[in-house]
Amino acid sequence: MPMPISYQALIEADIDALQAVGEAWLQVSKDLEEHLATLDDYRTGDLKADNWDGDSAEAGRTRIKEFAADLDERAAQARRVAAAVEDACSGFRTSQNGMTMLAGMIDKEQASLSADGTVVPNTAKGTAAVDYASGMQSQVNAHLEDATAADEALKAAVALYAETLSTAEEAVLDQLAAEEVGALQDLIDDGASPEEVNEWWNSLSGEEQIAMLENHPELLGGLDGVPTDTRDYANRELLEAELDRFSPTLDADIVALQAEIDQFNDGAKFLNSSYDAMTDELERLEAERDRRDGLNSLQDAIREQAATGQDFYLLGYDSAGDGKAIVSVGNPDTADNTAVYVPGTGADLSGASGGLLDRAETMALDAGDIPGSGETAVVMWLGYDAPDNPALDSPRMSYAEDASAPLSSFMSGLESTNADPDGTNTTVVGHSYGTTVIGQSASEHGLATDNIVAVASPGMVVENASELGIDPDNFYATVAPGDMINPVAETGALGPDPTDGGVNFDIGAGTFVDWHGFGGNTFTSDNMEGNAKEIHSNYWDEGNPARENLALIFTGNGDQAS
Amino acid sequence: MSSDLPELEFNLDEAFLRMDEAIGETIARLPDFPGFYERRTLQLKCAEEGRESYEISYTLPEATIGSELVTMDYFEVLKEHWPAIGYEIHAERKYPDGNPKALEATRSDGVNVWYSNMLGQIVIHAQVACVRAEGSPVCGPPLGGVLPENDNHKHCQLVTPEETESADAIAPFKDGQAMLRPFEQPGREPEGFDGQL
Numbered sequence: 001m002p003m004p005i006s007y008q009a010l011i012e013a014d015i016d017a018l019q020a021v022g023e024a025w026l027q028v029s030k031d032l033e034e035h036l037a038t039l040d041d042y043r044t045g046d047l048k049a050d051n052w053d054g055d056s057a058e059a060g061r062t063r064i065k066e067f068a069a070d071l072d073e074r075a076a077q078a079r080r081v082a083a084a085v086e087d088a089c090s091g092f093r094t095s096q097n098g099m100t101m102l103a104g105m106i107d108k109e110q111a112s113l114s115a116d117g118t119v120v121p122n123t124a125k126g127t128a129a130v131d132y133a134s135g136m137q138s139q140v141n142a143h144l145e146d147a148t149a150a151d152e153a154l155k156a157a158v159a160l161y162a163e164t165l166s167t168a169e170e171a172v173l174d175q176l177a178a179e180e181v182g183a184l185q186d187l188i189d190d191g192a193s194p195e196e197v198n199e200w201w202n203s204l205s206g207e208e209q210i211a212m213l214e215n216h217p218e219l220l221g222g223l224d225g226v227p228t229d230t231r232d233y234a235n236r237e238l239l240e241a242e243l244d245r246f247s248p249t250l251d252a253d254i255v256a257l258q259a260e261i262d263q264f265n266d267g268a269k270f271l272n273s274s275y276d277a278m279t280d281e282l283e284r285l286e287a288e289r290d291r292r293d294g295l296n297s298l299q300d301a302i303r304e305q306a307a308t309g310q311d312f313y314l315l316g317y318d319s320a321g322d323g324k325a326i327v328s329v330g331n332p333d334t335a336d337n338t339a340v341y342v343p344g345t346g347a348d349l350s351g352a353s354g355g356l357l358d359r360a361e362t363m364a365l366d367a368g369d370i371p372g373s374g375e376t377a378v379v380m381w382l383g384y385d386a387p388d389n390p391a392l393d394s395p396r397m398s399y400a401e402d403a404s405a406p407l408s409s410f411m412s413g414l415e416s417t418n419a420d421p422d423g424t425n426t427t428v429v430g431h432s433y434g435t436t437v438i439g440q441s442a443s444e445h446g447l448a449t450d451n452i453v454a455v456a457s458p459g460m461v462v463e464n465a466s467e468l469g470i471d472p473d474n475f476y477a478t479v480a481p482g483d484m485i486n487p488v489a490e491t492g493a494l495g496p497d498p499t500d501g502g503v504n505f506d507i508g509a510g511t512f513v514d515w516h517g518f519g520g521n522t523f524t525s526d527n528m529e530g531n532a533k534e535i536h537s538n539y540w541d542e543g544n545p546a547r548e549n550l551a552l553i554f555t556g557n558g559d560q561a562s
Numbered sequence: 563m564s565s566d567l568p569e570l571e572f573n574l575d576e577a578f579l580r581m582d583e584a585i586g587e588t589i590a591r592l593p594d595f596p597g598f599y600e601r602r603t604l605q606l607k608c609a610e611e612g613r614e615s616y617e618i619s620y621t622l623p624e625a626t627i628g629s630e631l632v633t634m635d636y637f638e639v640l641k642e643h644w645p646a647i648g649y650e651i652h653a654e655r656k657y658p659d660g661n662p663k664a665l666e667a668t669r670s671d672g673v674n675v676w677y678s679n680m681l682g683q684i685v686i687h688a689q690v691a692c693v694r695a696e697g698s699p700v701c702g703p704p705l706g707g708v709l710p711e712n713d714n715h716k717h718c719q720l721v722t723p724e725e726t727e728s729a730d731a732i733a734p735f736k737d738g739q740a741m742l743r744p745f746e747q748p749g750r751e752p753e754g755f756d757g758q759l
Contacts, residue, residue, distance in 0.1 A: 371628075541615060543676045548678065548680065560657055
């Protein structure tokens with residue numbers, strides 16, 4: 001049972017002191033990160049392989065890396081506690097201010113407020129005074145309940161993040177989670193919308209939320225409508241747990257099995273029945289190793305802060321198949337601008353922790369340069385199975401069709417968790433086949449976004465920007481001269497070229513058709529003097545004007561894009 | 563940056579030093595230079611395995627946002643200064659109202675410098691495209707009086723001037739390390755540029 005906060009305690013609470021505690025936690029986090037950076041500098045500098053070689057050196061570097069990972073986890077914990085304290089301070093201040101205002105408003109002819117928070121009616125004034133006191137008492141109680149909820153949430157958050165839960169407290173959280181998980185499972189089974197999920201989440205007390213996060217991260221990590229910081233925590237826990245499940249002898253097992261297989265000469269391969277089984281097993285182990293390495297790369301990529309100084313948020317991941325990942329640079333729930341980047345053909349888990357995430361980081365950095373624009377969060381959304389082969393897979397619509405509902409749901413989820421959805425400028429930007437996904441999703445399910453940007457699009461399924469569910473004036477497209485996508489877009493196989501205002505080739509009819517243009521705006525990109533294939537990928541490269549234009553659009557200055 | 567990538571005369575070890583050097587050369591002749599507020603680094607993958615692109619960005623102080631000096635005059639200065647020191651200007655962009663948006667030039671060693679006006683906020687980027695990802699990237703102290711807390715050098719290891727001296731053995735620059743000397747005061751030109759530009 002929560003310990004209720006009394007009227008006197010709320011009125012007299014020194015919230016500034018608590019605020020200072022939160023700031024101290026934040027400072028601890030920053031200090032740890034500084035030490036982390038120093039260690040990393042040693043590992044990749046003075047202690048790098050060029051300077052220190054051999055088994056001891058390798059073991060030393062590995063130990064430092066492990067230690068750094070531990071340090072990073074501690075820094076993240078301290079940061080989370082600081083955020084929880086900040087939230088609690090905000091809640092306490094609201095309740096304290098509300099209570100103070102209420103005390104000043106009480107009509108002393110009708111009732112009086114006693115030192116323990118009881119509103120005592122002036123019975124000489126009859127039943128009207130009793131009713132009045134009852135109404136005021138309800139308001140007093142509401143403020144006390146809010147303060148108590150903030151206190152319980154803080155207590156649970158500190159216990160969870162700082163790992164100070166006692167066995168008894170864990171049992172309480174287990175019980176709370178057991179009571180709530182059924183409701184969540186029902187929501188998921190019924191296909192609840194992100195808004196409904198968000199309503200459910202907000203209906204939980206802080207303690208219940210912590211209980212669910214602690215006990216069921218697998219249900220929350222990828223669930224649209226759950227706040228970003230909660231999803232991030234859940235997914236990082238899941239990622240860590242999945243990595244722990246890989247056999248510690250995996251690499252050695254592969255080497256040993258390969259050595260056994262190498263013993264077979266050509267004749268023995270056919271005669272020995274175990275040969276095929278061994279090669280199959282080797283293939284399985286190698287696939288497992290690749291999966292582990294991909295997840296390790298993802299974990300490494302989001303460990304430290306981005307070049308912008310923003311945190312990374314892991315909003316979802318899946319190691320099956322080519323892998324999927326949704327990573328945000330900055331928190332879209334609190335940012336002033338949010339851009340969601342949908343990559344195209346060839347995108348996989350390896351890219352999600354490499355080049356694709358680099359692009360998101362670059363876009364966030366560029367947008368941050370626009371004065372007065374506030375913070376821009378950029379989400380790299382690889383929440384779909386992207387085509388692997390540009391010639392064989394990319395002409396097919398099935399990938400976009402499969403991605404259509406998840407992208408729409410994700411955008412609705414962001415809208416529902418946003419602290420100020422009306423005040424946030426939101427953009428969905430696709431590259432290559434990612435634009436086809438966006439077109440399909442926008443036209444089939446709708447996208448909760450203000451702007452849509454198509455970079456090097458092969459076609460967006462729709463005939464006109466007006467079919468994307470946004471004001472066509474908020475649609476932007478670009479393609480660089482010489483991009484290999486240009487002839488593909490001209491076929492019209494995936495819809496008309498969104499940068500083209502003129503003639504398109506109708507592949508079905510086998511003829512050129514005249515049409516009235518896609519609508520919206522176009523902006524300049526440079527081919528950076530690359531070949532057709534390179535041009536298709538270098539929109540985020542050094543000095544490409546596409547970067548300036550994307551930053552302008554993301555921050556609500558699309559009229560300055562050119 | 564075609565697939566027949568031209569061999570740059572340096573690798574990852576030197577990339578950040580070269581970029582800082584190019585920015586130092588760029589600002590050396592900007593009158594009443596206000597100094598920098600922040601330094602940041604970026605990394606981008608290249609299509610070709612084993613190569614990476616890097617970028618350093620310096621932002622000018624908030625007080626300069628929208629000033630005629632940095633959003634107009636410096637463009638004109640750089641149009642003369644860059645060619646004078648052997649840089650080739652290859653891009654010039656304007657806003658719809660005709661005001662300068664960006665100017666870019668390439669140095670003979672392949673370092674690209676990008677003077678960018680983001681709605682009044684000036685950012686000077688230097689970039690190297692697709693260097694061989696060999697070695698450990700180091701960077702010297704930031705230019706233009708950037709305070710340590712505003713120096714976000716995520717992708718390179720900061721070396722002190724003494725260490726930079728030793729790095730000279732693998733990263734020889736003409737006339738030593740003068741280009742890497744941080745500006746002590748905003749607006750002060752590095753003495754080491756005298757006679758070199």
